[in-house]
Amino acid sequence: MGTVISVEGVGQRFGSRTIFKDVTFDVQEGEIFVVLGGSGCGKSTLLKQMIGLLTPSAGKITIAGHDVVRDIDAVRRIIGVMFQSGALFGSMNLLDNITLPLSVFTDLPATARVEVARMKLALVGLADAALLLPAEISGGMAKRAAIARALALDPPVLLLDEPSAGLDPITCAGLDQLILDLRDTLGATFVVVTHELPSILAIADRCVMLDSAAQGVIALGRPKELRDSSTVPVVRAFFNRETL
Amino acid sequence: MVVATMRVSPGVIALSGPLSARGIGRLWEHAVSAAREAGGGALKVDVSGATVLDTSGAALLLALEAGHGGAVEIAGADQHGVALIAQMRKVKPAKPAAQPAKAGASGLAWLAVARIRLEFFGAMVLALLALPAKRRFLRGADFARIAERAGLQALPLVIMLGFLIGMILAFQSAVPMRKFGADLYVANLVAISLFRELGPLLVAVILAGRTGSAFAAELGTMQVNEEIAALTTMGIDPETMLVLPRMGAAMLIMPALVVTMDIAGLIGMVAVLMVFGFPLSAISAQITASSGPADFLQGLVKGVIFAAAVALIGCRAGLTAGHGPRAVGEAATSAVVGGIVATVLLDGLFAVLIYRLRL
Ligand SMILES: Nc1ncnc2c1ncn2[C@@H]1O[C@H](COP(=O)(O)OP(=O)(O)OP(=O)(O)O)[C@@H](O)[C@H]1O
Ligand SMILES: [Mg+2]
Numbered sequence: 001m002g003t004v005i006s007v008e009g010v011g012q013r014f015g016s017r018t019i020f021k022d023v024t025f026d027v028q029e030g031e032i033f034v035v036l037g038g039s040g041c042g043k044s045t046l047l048k049q050m051i052g053l054l055t056p057s058a059g060k061i062t063i064a065g066h067d068v069v070r071d072i073d074a075v076r077r078i079i080g081v082m083f084q085s086g087a088l089f090g091s092m093n094l095l096d097n098i099t100l101p102l103s104v105f106t107d108l109p110a111t112a113r114v115e116v117a118r119m120k121l122a123l124v125g126l127a128d129a130a131l132l133l134p135a136e137i138s139g140g141m142a143k144r145a146a147i148a149r150a151l152a153l154d155p156p157v158l159l160l161d162e163p164s165a166g167l168d169p170i171t172c173a174g175l176d177q178l179i180l181d182l183r184d185t186l187g188a189t190f191v192v193v194t195h196e197l198p199s200i201l202a203i204a205d206r207c208v209m210l211d212s213a214a215q216g217v218i219a220l221g222r223p224k225e226l227r228d229s230s231t232v233p234v235v236r237a238f239f240n241r242e243t244l
Numbered sequence: 245m246v247v248a249t250m251r252v253s254p255g256v257i258a259l260s261g262p263l264s265a266r267g268i269g270r271l272w273e274h275a276v277s278a279a280r281e282a283g284g285g286a287l288k289v290d291v292s293g294a295t296v297l298d299t300s301g302a303a304l305l306l307a308l309e310a311g312h313g314g315a316v317e318i319a320g321a322d323q324h325g326v327a328l329i330a331q332m333r334k335v336k337p338a339k340p341a342a343q344p345a346k347a348g349a350s351g352l353a354w355l356a357v358a359r360i361r362l363e364f365f366g367a368m369v370l371a372l373l374a375l376p377a378k379r380r381f382l383r384g385a386d387f388a389r390i391a392e393r394a395g396l397q398a399l400p401l402v403i404m405l406g407f408l409i410g411m412i413l414a415f416q417s418a419v420p421m422r423k424f425g426a427d428l429y430v431a432n433l434v435a436i437s438l439f440r441e442l443g444p445l446l447v448a449v450i451l452a453g454r455t456g457s458a459f460a461a462e463l464g465t466m467q468v469n470e471e472i473a474a475l476t477t478m479g480i481d482p483e484t485m486l487v488l489p490r491m492g493a494a495m496l497i498m499p500a501l502v503v504t505m506d507i508a509g510l511i512g513m514v515a516v517l518m519v520f521g522f523p524l525s526a527i528s529a530q531i532t533a534s535s536g537p538a539d540f541l542q543g544l545v546k547g548v549i550f551a552a553a554v555a556l557i558g559c560r561a562g563l564t565a566g567h568g569p570r571a572v573g574e575a576a577t578s579a580v581v582g583g584i585v586a587t588v589l590l591d592g593l594f595a596v597l598i599y600r601l602r603l
Binding site: 051052053073076077079081083085087088089090091100101102103104105106107108109111112115116118119120122123125127128149151152153154181184185186187 | 247264265266268269270272273276298299300302303304306307324325327328331332335336337380381462465466469470471473474476477478479480
């Protein structure tokens with residue numbers, strides 16, 4: 001197992017406002033790596049840097065050896081992304097949302113594309129919603145559909161921004177199981193942004209915690225270890241659901 | 245790119261190489277029909293030569309099972325593959341696959357003509373040059389839908405406006421010209437101004453108001469909803485998939501709209517002149533004597549260029565929209581303003597050019 005993603009000394013500023021600086025960690029192949037932290041600490045921002053939508057103000061990110069800024073095309077071929085908002089194509093039904101990348105990047109005939117896309121929807125429990133438009137489904141369904149779309153080409157690296165936010169605990173547990181299954185069966189590497197504590201404990205091999213007051217990383221490691229032995233008050237409070 | 249291969253022998257389908265979405269495209273249909281032919285007998289699918297087996301590959305294996313109809317033995321999968329197939333079998337929908345319904349895109353944007361950044365223009369030129377390699381980004385259904393909305397649905401408006409403008413022009417100029425006994429020349433005046441100026445100009449204004457704003461709103465909404473970002477991260481450039489079809493559709497429908505506008509205007513003018521007592525034959529003789537195919541063609545060429553500008557400005561306005569719902573409104577506004585300003589500026593440029601070339 002090698003390093004798939006490496007984040008070195010990365011910082012982000014918007015104007016004079018520093019969101020975070022000096023963020024450094026790496027993600028190993030086949031790992032489920034969770035990015036967590038309070039709302040507004042820059043988790044989505046970090047994710048956008050990792051997928052080349054935002055150029056870091058400092059530092060460097062590589063995915064599978066490709067620099068995310070200079071070699072973004074190579075990076076895009078190996079990642080699948082789920083945006084926090086879902087970002088489903090509003091004028092296409094769920095099936096079309098998934099067949100779109102298949103029709104652009106594969107030679108699959110139309111019937112096979114539909115077949116494959118329906119299987120991906122079935123994997124996230126949406127087999128019956130294939131012909132609905134994004135506006136016609138619930139928020140949780142949209143999240144799951146967005147995961148199915150990220151899976152369209154079975155990329156080796158998946159980046160998910162809050163896949164389980166706003167879902168009921170049962171659906172949420174189902175999603176966690178799906179992520180674990182995909183990792184186990186496909187050997188995919190996951191970066192998951194979430195602050196659902198049960199999810200973190202269930203899926204994360206390791207996690208990094210950002211904090212807006214500290215403007216950067218305040219913890220990095222296995223979630224259970226952080227919960228039991230971190231000396232940072234915010235980290236302890238987060239994992240033990242305490243008030244500071 | 246390495247793709248999967250298939251060997252078929254009686255009772256056995258052996259698949260090797262990458263059983264992934266990118267790998268299995270060419271052999272999918274052959275494999276399914278081989279499985280169907282083996283229906284009735286025993287079938288073994290040997291995947292021991294597979295280098296990759298992902299959810300798409302597993303979907304193929306399930307499609308083989310379905311095609312065969314009976315029990316299929318899937319052999320040679322590693323432990324992960326076995327788990328994946330089991331998982332997919334568990335969730336596989338019972339219903340046969342439905343055909344996908346059609347789709348498009350939506351959005352909004354703003355742009356003033358002065359800001360058509362070279363950058364965007366350059367991106368469009370690049371998108372056009374790269375088109376042969378990226379033709380898969382284009383969706384025929386999108387093109388047809390856009391052309392229908394921008395063209396067919398604008399026809400009643402174009403006809404009505406053309407007819408009224410023709411009537412008004414004829415009436416307004418006939419009254420003063422009557423004093424000089426020159427009212428038949430109204431036919432020349434109206435025909436020339438319709439063909440050369442008013443036809444393309446008015447249609448471009450209609451296009452900016454109806455279609456440029458719609459492009460901006462559609463693409464702007466997509467921008468706001470992160471749909472554009474999602475496309476970009478998939479490696480599909482929005483210029484090719486969203487802008488080129490819109491420009492193409494606008495340019496395609498423009499000549500038809502201009503011709504319609506010209507004809508409707510002429511009919512309006514003829515109606516007024518006939519009320520004034522001129523016979524149709526005299527009016528048509530005036531028109532053909534004063535304006536020729538060159539005037540008419542000039543208008544068509546201008547129209548196509550106006551259409552390209554209006555569509556480009558509308559799309560750029562959408563793609564560069566900011567954040568939030570207000571950005572969508574701003575994009576639509578700047579698409580209309582930018583489209584009309586660009587049309588008038590281009591028209592001025594044409595006037596100079598045509599004068600210089602003495603066309
Ligand atoms: N384009 C931008 N311009 C200026 N500031 C931005 C921009 N994008 C994000 N920010 C700021 O960066 C900070 C981090 O935003 P981000 O979306 O990364 O938070 P987050 O950690 O994902 O929060 P949440 O858990 O609520 O999703 C926020 O304070 C936000 O205001
Ligand atoms: Mg976020």
